[in-house]
Amino acid sequence: MSERGSGLVGLGEFGLIDRVTARLSYGPAVLLGPGDDAAVVAAPDARVVASTDVLVEGRHFRRDWSGARDIGHRAAAANLADVAAMGARPTALLVALCIPPDLASGWAEDLADGLAAEAATVGASVVGGDMSASPTLTIAVTVLGDLGSRPPVTRAGALPGDVVALAGRTGYAAAGLTVLSRGFRTPRLLVEAYRRPEVPYPAGPAAAGAGATAMIDVSDGLLADLGHVAQASGVAVDVRRDAFEVPRQMRDAAQALGVDPYTWLLTGGDDHALAATFPPAVALPAGWRPIGGVAAGSGVTVDGRQWEGPAGWDHFR
Known part of the structure; x- marks a missing residue:
């Protein structure tokens, strides 16, 4: 990916901050934006949902695989999805950047555009952060959210x-990552899913309003993340393989690369789907589809059987 603009050494930290903040706009929740020691964000619910996530170059993204705007979208989405998974509405993002001094200033500006654009899809704003020089490009994002007077939906309520x-x-981003890692750039559907996830943010508050008993953002793989729900709730979860349709592009890529597509669908991360549990009498909100059930016991199974192999991503495995 090409990088425009001059290096950061001549521009300096505060020059870059000025360029980045000039590109941002602010929603009604922002009472005071960047430019002071801290931002001020309205919290009408009197509670604030908060989450943070970090992306490290070479571990979470590669600049030869994704443009700066795409990486900005991904960094924001990873955090915004966590707030949606609590049944809340995201309001603000704080972003800390550790940047190699030889990075082009235009890259950082494009990153800010991607962060702001993804936040804007849910009415949130980038309200501040920090910058530092570092040999490794690192993006740390903190998100704040509003519950709208509802109780949070945690991982611990499944029955x-x-x-x-x-x-x-699920599975699209993982398939795209596999395609890129093998040196290909198509199918475009899968590659673009890795570069810029399509997150169902409104589904989180909708699930909370419908009476979801537990909910989680699928960031590390469906089976792994449902395992967190099972453990926190003290229950067993079973997933039906036939609840998942393998799209043609994924099926073709899997055949060409020698991969079982259900490995992507059931254990692939970074699409940031939302998984939740609902009482059996509840009508699922629009956008939600049943994929399995909860029973007494522990652990996660697929069609009643243990899954062979890793259930998802583990940073330290």
Whole structure:
């Protein structure tokens, strides 16, 4: 990916901050934006949902695989999805950048554009952060959210008899990563899913309003993340393989690369779908589909059987 603009040594930290903040706009929740020691964000619910995530070059992204705007979208999405998974609405993002001094200033500006654009899809704003020189490009994002007077939906409320449901898609980003790692740039559907996830943010508050008993952002793989729900709730979760349709592009890529597409669908991360459990009598909100059930016991199974192999991503495995 090409990088425009001069290096950061001549521009300096505060020159770059001025360029980046000049590109930002602010929603009604922002009472005071960048330019002071801290931002001020309205919290009408009197509670603030907060989450943070970090992306490290070479570990979470590569600049030869994704443009700066795409990486900005991904960095924001990873955090915004966490707030949606609590049943809340994101309001503000804080971004810390550790940047190699030889990075082109235009790259950082494009990153800010991607962060701001993804935040804007849910009415949130980038309100501040920090910058530092570093040999490794690192992006740390903190998100704030508003529950709108509802209790948070945690991982710990699933009950035997509940329906397991999914909003959004899984496996697309993982398939795109595999394609890129093998040196290809197509199918475009999969590669673009890795570069810029399509997150069903409104599905989180909708699930909370419908009475979801537990919910989680699928960031590390569906089976792995449902495992967190099972452990926190003290239940067993079973997923039905036939609840997942393998799109043609994924099926063709899997055949060409010698991969079982269900490995992508069930254990691939970074699409940031939302998984939740609902009482059996509850009508699922729009955008949610059933994929399994909850029972007494522990652990996660697929069609009643243990899954062979890793259930998802582990940073230290």
